[in-house]
Amino acid sequence: MISAAEVAVRIKRLPIFPEAPARLAALLAQGSSGVDEFEKVIKPDPGLTANLLRLANSAYFGLTRRIASAREAITILGLKRVYDVASMAAMQGFLPARLPGYELSSDGYWQHCVAVACLAENMARAGGAHAPALVFTAGLMHDIGKLVLGEFLALHAAPILEKLRHDGVSLIGAEREILGVDHSEVGAEVAFVWKLPDAVVSVIRWHHDPSKVPEGVDRSCVDLVHVADALAHSFGFGADIGELRRPLDAQAFDRLKLAVPALELVAAGSLADIESLTGLAKASDRGDKL
Numbered sequence: 001m002i003s004a005a006e007v008a009v010r011i012k013r014l015p016i017f018p019e020a021p022a023r024l025a026a027l028l029a030q031g032s033s034g035v036d037e038f039e040k041v042i043k044p045d046p047g048l049t050a051n052l053l054r055l056a057n058s059a060y061f062g063l064t065r066r067i068a069s070a071r072e073a074i075t076i077l078g079l080k081r082v083y084d085v086a087s088m089a090a091m092q093g094f095l096p097a098r099l100p101g102y103e104l105s106s107d108g109y110w111q112h113c114v115a116v117a118c119l120a121e122n123m124a125r126a127g128g129a130h131a132p133a134l135v136f137t138a139g140l141m142h143d144i145g146k147l148v149l150g151e152f153l154a155l156h157a158a159p160i161l162e163k164l165r166h167d168g169v170s171l172i173g174a175e176r177e178i179l180g181v182d183h184s185e186v187g188a189e190v191a192f193v194w195k196l197p198d199a200v201v202s203v204i205r206w207h208h209d210p211s212k213v214p215e216g217v218d219r220s221c222v223d224l225v226h227v228a229d230a231l232a233h234s235f236g237f238g239a240d241i242g243e244l245r246r247p248l249d250a251q252a253f254d255r256l257k258l259a260v261p262a263l264e265l266v267a268a269g270s271l272a273d274i275e276s277l278t279g280l281a282k283a284s285d286r287g288d289k290l
Contacts, residue, residue, distance in 0.1 A: 001180040002152050007189070010148045015094040017194035020045050021086040025197050028083055035074045038082060042070045051089035052082065060118070060273045084136045087196075088117075088277075091140060099146055101153025101160075102240040111278050112238020113140050118273045119228035119266065124220075126266045127258055132221040138203035139225050141196065145187025145204070152179055164245060171242030172208045184208050210252040223252040231267055237274065 023041045027033035042048055049070045056073040057066055061081075067073045074082050091113070095106045102109075117139035124135060153160060156178050163174035175182040188205035196204075202217045203225050210226045213219045230248045232238060258266075 001178075006152070007148065007181065007186055010151060011186075011190055011193055014147060014190065017196075018045075018048075018090040018093075020048050021083065021090045022195045024079075024083045024086055025195060028079060029197060033079065035071060035079075038074045038079055039071050042074070042082070042086070048086055048089055052085050055085045055088065055277070059276050080133060081136075084134070084140075087137045088114075088140055091144075096147070099150040099240075101150040101155075101157065102146055102242075104146075104238060104240040108238050108240075109143070109146070111274070112232055113143060114278045115232035115235070115237035115270070115274045116140070116142055116225060116228045118270045118277065119231050120221075120224040122266045122270050122273070123224055123228060123256065123258060123263070126262050127256060132199075132218055132224070134197055134199050135203075135221050135224055137197075138200045138221055139228055141187075141191065141200055142204055142207045142225050142229060143183065143187065144190050145183030145185065148186050148190060149175065149179070149181070149183045161241065164241065168245065170245045170247050171240070182208070210249050219255070223255050226252045227256060231263070235267065235271075 020041050024038060027037050027041070042052060052070060052073050053067055055061070056063065056077055061077065063076065067076060077085070092110055095110060097106050098104070099106070099109055117136045120139040121136045124132065153175070159178050160171075160174045163169040163177060164171065169177065172182045172184065184205055184207060188201050191201040191204050199218060199221060202213070203222050206213045206217070206222045207225045207229060210219060210222045213222050226249060230246060233243065233246055
């Protein structure tokens with residue numbers, strides 16, 4: 001078992017989440033902010049501006065003309081999508097080379113995060129409804145608890161593996177039994193410290209337990225990320241030690257009302273998106289030019 005104090009110390013050791021996405025989140029929460037306010041946050045940050053333009057001009061966003069300025073990107077993409085892009089740029093900038101305990105490389109972890117974000121959003125569209133607010137960012141951030149818990153997982157690797165291999169326990173269950181806490185709980189604490197929007201915090205907290213979502217929380221967003229998480233793993237995006245046993249909440253799948261053929265089309269159609277966005281993020285990290 002690990003203590004809350006130990007977890008708190010490890011959270012404090014994480015890099016500080018960049019100021020710009022936090023300020024954009026606060027503007028979104030106000031509900032009355034517009035292009036001018038967003039531009040004032042983004043323009044002084046050349047790295048964020050470059051990433052915004054790079055991603056705005058990617059095939060994933062399907063724009064018919066090239067975006068040349070931050071203001072133009074904000075106007076055309078909209079405030080929510082700009083926040084998604086800012087979060088993506090911020091997150092990929094501080095990933096460790098490897099996540100200890102999970103046997104997962106930085107590239108594998110990042111590809112999984114991008115895959116869940118794309119799949120969750122595309123499933124929402126396939127269901128004939130607008131994607132819930134911030135579902136892309138929620139999918140992108142759903143596993144941030146692993147950035148903290150991996151270190152503790154590595155220290156208790158033997159009993160964790162024993163649970164996975166011989167006791168029929170899922171990874172999240174093994175974390176709870178051996179460590180006394182799991183990466184979704186820890187991730188919600190990280191999200192709170194980073195001042196992520198409440199909707200994103202809720203998805204991070206409940207993405208392994210969608211049927212336990214408290215009243216008042218948007219369960220549809222949690223369901224989308226839960227199913228997208230399972231689907232991403234089935235495609236091999238971000239394979240970790242949990243692949244030995246990874247349960248899917250059937251009720252969450254049923255609530256989405258997506259037939260299997262529709263889900264297969266979503267999955268097939270998302271592969272290019274995942275490859276494109278993962279590659280753009282890597283190129284941005286290297287400072288490449290489009």
